[in-house]
Amino acid sequence: MSGKPRLTYLNGRGRMEPVRWLLAAAGVEFEEVYLETKEQYEKLIKDGVLLFQQVPLVEIDGMKMVQTRAILSYIAGKYNLYGKDLKERALIDMYVEGISDLMHMILMFPFAAPDAKEKSLDSIKDRAMNRYFPVFEKVLKQHGQDFLVGNKFSWADVQLIEAILAVEEKVPGVLSGFPQLQVYKTKMSNMPTIKKFLQPGSPRKPPPDAHYVETVMKVFKK
Amino acid sequence: MSGKPKLYYFDGRGKMESIRWLLAAAGVEFEEEFLETREQYEKLLQGGSLLFQQVPMVEMDGMRMVQTRAILSYIAGKYNLYGKDLKERALIDMYVGGTDDLMGFILMFPFLSAEDKEKQRAFIVQKATSRYFPAYEKILKDHGQDFLVGNNFSWADVHLLEAILMVEEKKSDVLSGFPQLQAFKARISNIPTVKKFLEPGSQRKPVPDDKFVETVRKVLRMYYDIKAN
Numbered sequence: 193m194s195g196k197p198r199l200t201y202l203n204g205r206g207r208m209e210p211v212r213w214l215l216a217a218a219g220v221e222f223e224e225v226y227l228e229t230k231e232q233y234e235k236l237i238k239d240g241v242l243l244f245q246q247v248p249l250v251e252i253d254g255m256k257m258v259q260t261r262a263i264l265s266y267i268a269g270k271y272n273l274y275g276k277d278l279k280e281r282a283l284i285d286m287y288v289e290g291i292s293d294l295m296h297m298i299l300m301f302p303f304a305a306p307d308a309k310e311k312s313l314d315s316i317k318d319r320a321m322n323r324y325f326p327v328f329e330k331v332l333k334q335h336g337q338d339f340l341v342g343n344k345f346s347w348a349d350v351q352l353i354e355a356i357l358a359v360e361e362k363v364p365g366v367l368s369g370f371p372q373l374q375v376y377k378t379k380m381s382n383m384p385t386i387k388k389f390l391q392p393g394s395p396r397k398p399p400p401d402a403h404y405v406e407t408v409m410k411v412f413k414k
Numbered sequence: 415m416s417g418k419p420k421l422y423y424f425d426g427r428g429k430m431e432s433i434r435w436l437l438a439a440a441g442v443e444f445e446e447e448f449l450e451t452r453e454q455y456e457k458l459l460q461g462g463s464l465l466f467q468q469v470p471m472v473e474m475d476g477m478r479m480v481q482t483r484a485i486l487s488y489i490a491g492k493y494n495l496y497g498k499d500l501k502e503r504a505l506i507d508m509y510v511g512g513t514d515d516l517m518g519f520i521l522m523f524p525f526l527s528a529e530d531k532e533k534q535r536a537f538i539v540q541k542a543t544s545r546y547f548p549a550y551e552k553i554l555k556d557h558g559q560d561f562l563v564g565n566n567f568s569w570a571d572v573h574l575l576e577a578i579l580m581v582e583e584k585k586s587d588v589l590s591g592f593p594q595l596q597a598f599k600a601r602i603s604n605i606p607t608v609k610k611f612l613e614p615g616s617q618r619k620p621v622p623d624d625k626f627v628e629t630v631r632k633v634l635r636m637y638y639d640i641k642a643n
Contacts, residue, residue, distance in 0.1 A: 243549050244512050257504060259511030261483065266504040278491050282477060285484035290466045323466055 197222040197252040200236070202411065204404040205397045206299065207260050208248045210292075210354060212396060214264055216389035217350040218271035224395065233411050264288075268347035280342045287328070287340055287348040291355045294324045298358050302400045303408075313362060320359045325370050328352060332372040338379055345383065353380040361399055419444040419474035422458065424633065426626035427619045428521065429482045430470045432514075432576060434618065436486055438611035439572040440493035446617065455633045486510075490569040502564045509550070509562055509570040513577040516546045520580050522640050524622040525630075530642040535584050537643050542581045547592050550574055554594040560601055567605065575602045583621055 197215060201208035203226040215222050227233050227247065237245050243258045250257045253270075257263045268274040268284070275281045297316045304312045331340055340348040356377050359366050367374050380386055389396055419437060423430035425448040437444050449455055449469065458464055464471055465480045472479045475492075479485045490496040490506070497503045519538045526534055553562060562570040578599050581588050589596050602608055611618055631637055 243508060244515070245545055253501070255501065255504060257508060259508045262504055262507030262511050265487075265507050266500060269500045269503065278488060279475070279477070281491065282479060282484055282488040285487050286465060286479060286481045289481035289484050293466070327465060 196220075197250055198225065199223070200225045200227065200249040200251075201247050202227050202404065202407055203397070204400050204407070206248075206400070206408070209397060210295070210351060211248060211250060211260065211263055211267070213354045213389065214267050214273070214347060214350050216395065217345075217383075217385050218267065218273060219385045220267075220271065222395070227411050228407065230411050230413070261292075264347065273345065273347045273350070275342055275346060276344075280346075283341045284346050284348045287331075288351045290324060290327065291348075291351045294319055295351075295355055295358065298362065301362070302405050316359065317363045317366065320363065320366055321369070324355075325366070325373060328376075329370045329372045332376055338376075349380055350386075353377065353386065418442075419472055421446045422449065422463075422471040422473075423469050424449050424626065424629055425619070426622050426629070428470075428622070428626075428630070431619060432482065432517070432573060433470060433472060433485055433489070435572050435576045435611065436489050436495070436569060438617065439567075439605070439607050440489065440495060441607045442489075442493065444617070449633050450629060452633055452635070483514075486569065495567065495569045495572070497564055497568060498566070502568075505563045506568050506570045509553075510573045512546055512549060513570075513573045516542060516577050517580060519643055520584070522642075523584075524624075524627050525640040526642055527639075534642040538581060539585045539588060542588060543591070546577070547589070547595055550598075551592045551594045554598055560598075571598075571602050572608070575599060575608065 197220065199208060199211060199222055201224070203224075212222075227236075233247075236242050236247075236249070241256050242249055243256070246258060248258065248260055248263065250263045252263075252266070257266060265274070275284050294316070297312070297319065301309070301312050301316065328340065335343075337343045339345050340352065353376075356367065356373065367377065381390060388394060419442065421430060421433065421444055423446070425446075434444075449458075455469075458469075458471070459467055463473075463478045465478070468480060470480065470482055470485065472485050474488075479488060487496070497506050516538075519534065519541060523531060523534055523538075550562070557565075559565045561567050562574065575598075578589065578595060589599065603612060610616060
């Protein structure tokens with residue numbers, strides 16, 4: 193037992209990627225187990241390690257944690273990325289939940305039918321540019337601080353930088369019109385732990401491709 | 415300004431119901447403003463009180479909170495329904511995540527076509543009895559305590575009771591085969607604040623009907639079809 197958190201998921205972004213981001217941002221090394229076959233997944237279920245028969249699974253501090261949000265909240269709390277009091281935590285939760293709604297659209301995108309992909313992409317672009325990015329642009333403009341909440345690096349910042357980069361992969365130039373977010377993107381990308389995570393060879397996973405979609409279907413199909 | 419939390423939503427369950435449950439369980443009185451027209455919603459939007467242009471929205475402690483999960487976490491934290499430390503909070507978050515997923519299948523139910531409703535009802539019952547209820551049955555059996563986490567009443571207990579009652583509305587005998595959950599249901603229902611919320615005249619909302627669906631569609635201009643799972 194190495195003591196490091198151990199992540200069990202497919203070898204790809206999916207629902208585990210925000211966990212990889214947050215651990216990396218917190219400077220925490222972790223191990224990964226990749227699900228490649230249906231049999232592996234069925235064995236996990238049979239062994240009783242998946243509370244609701246689902247991954248992500250993160251083994252950390254003697255717990256077998258499932259439910260992405262629960263995992264992220266625990267990591268944020270443990271590594272002081274969750275604000276200094278209940279109200280800051282509330283702001284972080286609000287921001288993270290909003291961003292998470294946007295990320296959900298990106299999560300589902302690879303699984304959309306070919307004739308629905310263009311509409312899906314338009315929705316992502318519309319929501320990013322008209323609903324989510326304007327909010328964070330305004331938050332940063334109003335307090336003029338480097339970080340979203342409490343003048344301190346938090347889970348909300350990690351989630352936002354992840355989302356900005358993910359949307360940019362789909363909609364290049366999406367940040368034109370958001371000068372605060374452009375500056376913010378540069379600042380966050382240059383934070384040492386994040387900078388390291390953005391370099392080749394890190395645990396960061398590439399955008400999902402056809403092989404990833406195939407693996408998901410294979411492992412989880414009924 | 416009364417100092418009481420104020421809830422902005424439709425006059426119906428939807429995503430706000432879990433918040434009503436938790437405030438009630440915590441013994442906190444609250445006010446409600448019901449969205450009935452598109453104009454009301456647009457006024458809220460223009461006033462800038464909806465951070466992501468969405469409801470639920472709860473005005474409390476000087477904040478205009480949105481995002482159901484954020485609101486629930488804040489209430490749980492404020493009223494000591496979130497465990498005693500980080501690990502108990504993690505357990506509560508995990509358990510609430512499960513009941514949230516289960517109730518999510520029921521959330522869309524009123525918006526489905528009659529045919530899809532039957533399919534979805536079967537889906538809900540199947541997931542409840544093969545995935546979620548067994549997990550909570552085992553948790554209660556393993557520690558033999560009255561509450562899910564830390565031998566103390568928490569958000570997880572409120573959320574599970576809410577989920578149980580909602581699934582029972584879809585299939586009344588769904589708890590047969592789950593003796594621990596039957597006892598849990600009776601125990602939690604008898605907690606004074608919860609018991610009060612379950613009585614007629616409380617702010618608990620009834621099973622959503624066509625009028626609710628119509629109002630939501632009209633106010634949000636949400637006319638697209640919703641598919642079953």
